[in-house]
Amino acid sequence: MTNTFLRVADFTLQTSPQNMPYSARRSAALFLLDTLGIVAGSSPMAAGVIARDTADLLYGTNSDKFAARMMFDGRKVSIAGAAYAAATQTDNLDGHDGYNPSKGHIGVVVIPALAALAETVADFSGPEALAAVIIGYEVAGRAGISLHDTVDDYHTSGAWNALGVVAMAARLRGMSVEQMCQAMGIAEYHGPRSQMMREIANPTMLHDGSGWGAMVGISSAILAEKGFIGAPAITIEGENVEEHWKDLGEFWQMEHQYIKPYPICRWAHAAIDATRNLILESDLKPDDIKHIQVNSFHEAACLFPTMPNNTSMAQYSLPFAVATMVAYRDIGVEHISGEGLRDPLVESILKKITVTEVDKHSARFPTGRWADVQITLKNDKVVSSGDIHARGGPEEPMNEDEIIQKFMRYATPGLGQERSEKIVEAVLGFLEPESKFSDLGALIYDAPKQH
Template sequence: MTNTFQTIAKFALNRRVQDFPDSALEAAALMLLDTMGITIGSGPMQAGQIARDSAVALYGAGDPGLSARMLFDGRKVSVAGAAYAAATQTDNLDGHDGYNPTKGHIGVAVVPALAALAETVADFSGPEALATVTIGYEIAGRAGISLHDTVSDYHTSGAWNALGVVAVAARLRGLSAEQMRQAMGIAEYHGPRSQMMREIANPTMLHDGSGWGALVGVSSAVLAEKGFTGAPAITIEADEVAHHWRDLGSFWQMENQYVKPYPICRWAHAAIDATRALMREYGLSHQDIAAIQVNTFHESACLFQGMPDDTSKAQYSLPFAVATMVAHGRIGVEHITGAGLSDPLVAAIVDRISVAETARHSDRFPQSRVADVVMTLTDGRELASGDVHARGGPEAPMDRDEVIAKFMEFATPPLGVSRAAAIRDAVLGLQSPDAKFSDLGALIHDAADNR
């Protein structure tokens, strides 16, 4: 067992709740709330329905001790199936949090795993829930950075957030350090090392692989608990990645996640925000705009062009996102589903948008997502935004009230105001020493149409 893994095991299995900074636990509560809002908002969408029905068909639990109710559904499946269904559902509404250095998302797998695993263990405190979420984020984030630093392909989040899920499972289910080590090795070996740019080029319900990350992470922990073994995880134990783990417990990635203002791929957000800023500053409407030139980083320029014909393409389309902001002044679920996909005003604006890669923006990726926009107005004026950071991250953060308001925006349509507000209050209340996870658990399993 390497020194790096011993450090990780102590952090995940033995660190006391009181040893986590309050600021990290506060961030964990907000990220838990934000992720839960997207889980709720994505529930009626086709991908979520398919994921839940498939979990029932494929991932039933023969062992009652390893079964769990699916979030906002209520049907029981295996604990791995419940984590898979919620993570896949959440992944298909691209509004969940992320971390710039990993080029991906953590909460989308960690939060569904926490909720599923909580069904298999005795109740635990609210602060313990937030500490466990933090552990998942800290370990998944560093595993992602280690993977990106040591391989040539750009892999989806499921390839590495599975290791954060293992950490969550190991802490909640009381695995030994050796069992956790084996589970990490199993999860890394079987993690979905799917190639992200293939999905960017051809957007589908595959999204960022996080459903499989959750499935693999939980399954690996159960396998290791039963005695299955796996080769050591090289993103943790290889010498060349040791430096990525040295700040574990001193630098809190938990406090540096970004929150998405829009349910659109993060790579499009800087261009959306630059467009939004110009329109607000000059009091513009779509009728004032003749053309928009978007200058962005390479990965962003690779996003889907033209008018999308399904919600997956809509969430991975930069011109469509910018056009929607121009047309409606916001981007909600209704704009990326149903009639929003054939909005004639948005389609007309898409035709006025050009996208180009700009070297200075590419040079700052993945640490930053920056773009600039040049608008040509119908009166002949030209307006330049200058370089704009995507809102919601450390460079341009959303405040606490904005994150809470976003949750209510996404959670209210499926659940109604009273149930959404009760979940909001329960999540934020987990910081109280007297809180129990069951305070939240009692609210998140009944089907969404139980209003």
């Protein structure tokens, strides 16, 4: 084991919640809440139903010690199956958080892993739950940066967020340093290093590979507990990535994630927000507009260019997202599914949109997600947004009330007002030392009831 791995192990296994900054713990609570909203909101979507049914069919267990209820479903499967199902459905709503430097998503596996692992261990405190969340984010985020920095391909988040899941399992299940080391090596080796731009070119339910990242992470931890040996995790132990781990426990990545205002690929958000600013400031209606010019970075310009015919395409279509914002001044689940995919008003606006890659925005990626928009009106007047960075991150964060409102918007249709409000109370209560994970656990496993 290298000194870098030993530092990661010490941080993972020994850091008490009290030694983590309050600001990081508060961020963890808010991101936990935000992700729970997306898990709940994605439950009835086709990808979520398929993932849970598949976990029930294929990823069960004959041991209660390794069983967990699937979130907002209630059926018992293996820990790995439960984490897989929740992460897959969350990935497919695409309203979950992310981290710019890692070019991907962490909470999508951290929260499903927390819920699954909690079913296999004794009840623990709310502060310990937040500590596990923070550890998952801090380890996964640095693993992502390390992998992107050392390989040429643009891979999905499942390739590296599995390591954050291993760290959480090691913490919550009391694994040894040796077991954690082997589990990291197994998870990195088997992490789904799938091609992100391939999914962008042909949007499907595959999304960011995080369902498999969650499954690999949990499976690797159990394999290591049983004595399986893995190769060293080079995203931690390689000499060429040592610099990415030096600030572990000093710089808290947990405080620098972004929250998505819309269930759309983050690459489109700067263009959406630039358009939103213009239509609100000038009170523009769809009939006022002759043409919309969107300038953004290369990856954003590669997003699906025409009217989508399924939810995955809608989430990966920048012109569709911009057209929806113009039409409704908002983007919700109703716009990216069902009749929203056949909206003649949105289609008519989409035909007026041109998307162009510009060097200044491409140079800022991935640490920045920028765009600028010019709208030409029918009287030939042009209104311009200037350079806009996507809302929801450290540059322009959403406040606590906005995050709670977002959670309620996604959770309430399925869970009802009372249950959703109790989840908010339980999660924010984790900041108090007397709180228990079971305060939340009582609310997140049972299937939604009719109300």
